[in-house]
Amino acid sequence: MDDLLADFVAETREMLEASAGEIVAWEADPADRARLDTIFRFVHTVKGNCGFFDFPRLAGLSHAAEDALADCRAGRRTPDAELVTAVLAIIDRIAQMVDVIEAGEEFPEGGDEELIAALEPGAEGVTGDAVAAELEPEVGPASTEDGNSPAPKKTEAPAAQRSIRLPVDLLDRVMSGVSDMVLARNDLAHRLRQAGTQPTIDGPFERLTTILSDVRDAITRMRMQRIETLFSALPRLARDLSNELGKQVLIDLEGGDVELDREMIEMIRDPLTHIIRNAIDHGIEKPSDRLAMDKRETGLLSIAARQAGNTISIVVSDDGRGLEEEKIADKAVKTGLISAAHRSEMSRDAILQLVFEPGFSTAEEVSNVSGRGVGLDVVRDNLERVGGSIKVSSTPGVGTLFTLQIPLTLSIIAGLTVEIGEQRFAIPQSYVEEIIHASSKALDFTRAGENALVTFRDTRVPCLMLTDVLGAEEGEIPAEQRTMVMLRLASGDLFALAVDRIHSHGDLVVKPLAPAVMKAGVYAGSTLLDDGQPVLLLDVTNIASQHQLASDARSRVFRGAEEEKAKSEKPASRAMLFTDFDGRRCAVRLELVQRIETAPVSAIDLTGDRPRAVIDGVILPLVGLPDGPLPAEKVRLLRLTDGSGQLVHAVREIDDAVELTDTLKPVDTDPMIEAVTLVEGKTVTLIDGHALFARHGEVPEAAIKPVCRIPQTEWASTILAPLVAAAGYEIADDQETDEDVAILFDDEYQAALALDVEFAAPVIRLRDIPEGANMEETVYRYDREGLVAALRSASGAARASGSNR
Amino acid sequence: MNELLVMCQIAGRRCAFRANDVQSVIEIGAITPVPRTPDHIAGLTALRSQALTVIDCRRAIGFDPQAYSLDHRAIVVASSGYSYALRIDSIEDITSAIGEPGTVPGGFGAEWSNAASGLVETRTGPALMMDLSALIAGQVSIENAA
Numbered sequence: 017m018d019d020l021l022a023d024f025v026a027e028t029r030e031m032l033e034a035s036a037g038e039i040v041a042w043e044a045d046p047a048d049r050a051r052l053d054t055i056f057r058f059v060h061t062v063k064g065n066c067g068f069f070d071f072p073r074l075a076g077l078s079h080a081a082e083d084a085l086a087d088c089r090a091g092r093r094t095p096d097a098e099l100v101t102a103v104l105a106i107i108d109r110i111a112q113m114v115d116v117i118e119a120g121e122e123f124p125e126g127g128d129e130e131l132i133a134a135l136e137p138g139a140e141g142v143t144g145d146a147v148a149a150e151l152e153p154e155v156g157p158a159s160t161e162d163g164n165s166p167a168p169k170k171t172e173a174p175a176a177q178r179s180i181r182l183p184v185d186l187l188d189r190v191m192s193g194v195s196d197m198v199l200a201r202n203d204l205a206h207r208l209r210q211a212g213t214q215p216t217i218d219g220p221f222e223r224l225t226t227i228l229s230d231v232r233d234a235i236t237r238m239r240m241q242r243i244e245t246l247f248s249a250l251p252r253l254a255r256d257l258s259n260e261l262g263k264q265v266l267i268d269l270e271g272g273d274v275e276l277d278r279e280m281i282e283m284i285r286d287p288l289t290h291i292i293r294n295a296i297d298h299g300i301e302k303p304s305d306r307l308a309m310d311k312r313e314t315g316l317l318s319i320a321a322r323q324a325g326n327t328i329s330i331v332v333s334d335d336g337r338g339l340e341e342e343k344i345a346d347k348a349v350k351t352g353l354i355s356a357a358h359r360s361e362m363s364r365d366a367i368l369q370l371v372f373e374p375g376f377s378t379a380e381e382v383s384n385v386s387g388r389g390v391g392l393d394v395v396r397d398n399l400e401r402v403g404g405s406i407k408v409s410s411t412p413g414v415g416t417l418f419t420l421q422i423p424l425t426l427s428i429i430a431g432l433t434v435e436i437g438e439q440r441f442a443i444p445q446s447y448v449e450e451i452i453h454a455s456s457k458a459l460d461f462t463r464a465g466e467n468a469l470v471t472f473r474d475t476r477v478p479c480l481m482l483t484d485v486l487g488a489e490e491g492e493i494p495a496e497q498r499t500m501v502m503l504r505l506a507s508g509d510l511f512a513l514a515v516d517r518i519h520s521h522g523d524l525v526v527k528p529l530a531p532a533v534m535k536a537g538v539y540a541g542s543t544l545l546d547d548g549q550p551v552l553l554l555d556v557t558n559i560a561s562q563h564q565l566a567s568d569a570r571s572r573v574f575r576g577a578e579e580e581k582a583k584s585e586k587p588a589s590r591a592m593l594f595t596d597f598d599g600r601r602c603a604v605r606l607e608l609v610q611r612i613e614t615a616p617v618s619a620i621d622l623t624g625d626r627p628r629a630v631i632d633g634v635i636l637p638l639v640g641l642p643d644g645p646l647p648a649e650k651v652r653l654l655r656l657t658d659g660s661g662q663l664v665h666a667v668r669e670i671d672d673a674v675e676l677t678d679t680l681k682p683v684d685t686d687p688m689i690e691a692v693t694l695v696e697g698k699t700v701t702l703i704d705g706h707a708l709f710a711r712h713g714e715v716p717e718a719a720i721k722p723v724c725r726i727p728q729t730e731w732a733s734t735i736l737a738p739l740v741a742a743a744g745y746e747i748a749d750d751q752e753t754d755e756d757v758a759i760l761f762d763d764e765y766q767a768a769l770a771l772d773v774e775f776a777a778p779v780i781r782l783r784d785i786p787e788g789a790n791m792e793e794t795v796y797r798y799d800r801e802g803l804v805a806a807l808r809s810a811s812g813a814a815r816a817s818g819s820n821r
Numbered sequence: 822m823n824e825l826l827v828m829c830q831i832a833g834r835r836c837a838f839r840a841n842d843v844q845s846v847i848e849i850g851a852i853t854p855v856p857r858t859p860d861h862i863a864g865l866t867a868l869r870s871q872a873l874t875v876i877d878c879r880r881a882i883g884f885d886p887q888a889y890s891l892d893h894r895a896i897v898v899a900s901s902g903y904s905y906a907l908r909i910d911s912i913e914d915i916t917s918a919i920g921e922p923g924t925v926p927g928g929f930g931a932e933w934s935n936a937a938s939g940l941v942e943t944r945t946g947p948a949l950m951m952d953l954s955a956l957i958a959g960q961v962s963i964e965n966a967a
Contacts, residue, residue, distance in 0.1 A: 192871070
């Protein structure tokens, strides 16, 4: 079918879909002018479009309907139920015809004349009834919905959703243009910040920022689609197939939120379907066979999608009978694919990959489902054509695992940015299982020969130093104190990557790297940070396999069962163990712990009636502080939440998350303590979450920074402003803002006073000389401590008045 | 043929790039080093939203960059879909070629023979015509090939 025709069909369809609701509403109220117009436009467009093609019947029908509707619009005729039915019948017929046109068939002759005749005033709606009855079940729910709104005239007719086709490279160009715009904006933002606040520019700039982020979202959506759209058809496919073959299969889908190019989704649809068919047909045994082999009756087929830089890997694993090396090799020798001598030299892995060779099917009997010549060779060819690859690994009797790698020319992924030394690297978030802070004792960092190991959830996990992986210089931070990023590969293997620190996380636009850089084998792509600095995206899978950490054959399916078993055995509640500032070993239920924070002492405010801490711009009540001065510059805080309320608990040291296996002995004497229990033979005080939140919990409000007005001088904006901002103030940027405190030079203040100006807020007065008049009331402008103290006390006052408000 | 050429100095010699291959000349900003890559890859640098691979031409040909001056500008070229920023001693001028690049008896010496595709006469004198793909591949692969 040629493109023009396809466009015609697509457009007509879209309009049909969009006008379906209109038609029903019109039926409910034939006098509704807005609906009439919509339907008129539809038939008019169809008629117009028909002119390009040779569809005389379609043109005749739409023309007749258009005429009748035009009469109504011109007031020559009043629409009645008969007319509505007749028009509906014609629209219905148009829909049928479009279907037929798309299929390239001929529509059965006849019937049109009656439909057209039914449009005449006073005609009997004979044929119309039949069509309306046909139409009804489809539109039933909508009609009741519309029937409930008796005033449809007021509702605007929704514009039909239209679509156009665009070449992909045009989209690419628009997309990179938008990326450039974002960077230009960031650059501009940077310069604006340097230049200080400029009300006339900041407003429009903010607007530009908002628009830009909207555009960016829209552009991104233009190309991307969740793999879910592909996955959603799979359960049905598996169900139908397993029914047909008399098998029981449970399908497990993971990673449906991975996004990839629409195009790419279409590319992998067939290969994936084929592999699933294969797995159910050849892989998973019949229920009776499975029981005989001591397996669960229901086979498990799991499909997991992961994203790694420019590649998506889809792992399809089943717990069926696995591939039989001997059988494959025999067949390969028989068909002359390999020689017998050759065969003896081949590894098991190499032999298994033979299934992707042309003309290969090990099925003993050719079934209805697979093994009809379209083999895995076609799957591999299709994937390779788009630059992908496929591998198989299998353990006899345990299962088979297909790994598909599909490239992405362009992708946006969530990523974690880590640092070693001064340099940053990105890791795709999809691999990250957990981040463990260095000081956590749980890690139990050990060296075994040349390799390092850490303990994670009671298992020893190999640990790679990112510095070693990249051949970079060892940093100043000793190995056992680095932050561990626990990474799980698509195959299910887990390893730890030691980095100096975590920098940030966010969405990364991944761009391909030049071949010479890709050759290093540790990078998957590059991305630009907000400041325009390129950052390399690590190829986690490749790094793991370079260090022999990825085992393809280990079946995810088996591990899943183990984990399930482990879960069912231990229903014990978990708690976070820590030492408080009195040296007590305490625990708080893990469900309450939202995050572990490290805050500088400056984030803690002791001036109010009770201590508070500012975490991520939110003021939270703080408990657990020692009496007297804080012992360190930074304080470790447990951020606790009960769902709505939040508070932070200061701790001396965080030990580990433990399971509370021992009995909990309730304590009556202290309401803040729920119970005392034993962990590893030592007593631990379990904090009563209920009492804690009852007493201290608060729904956090974003820290609305108090506003400070500063003098309009060069000195104030370049030297004073940063100091004021560091003290937790927003600088008043225009005359309208109500300030909480104002800073004025003393001479200005005196002048204002002389003019009887009233000050809405407390005023801090600055003097120019270290020692001078009004020493008590003014602060020397380079007296940092004095200024900060003055701002502090003013902020305390502001908050007090704010909470009274 | 009067092809336009971008003239520059690499390792103290006059070299030429086809103006058609050259996308732009940029001020080089911060370079992000890329560990585990051949020496001649100096790192990545950003050109708007694009990341360019920075190639030090002197090292790619087999000279020690320390011995020569370094231009703060770089020549941006595209090769098989990727963009590279080439670092050289200095960028001179744009001129036009007089005739096709040719060879000279005796060659240009081991390093240069690999990186240069020939000698080209220009309005401002002779220059070595650089071979982009050889520069990008660097010396390592040349040694391997030999």
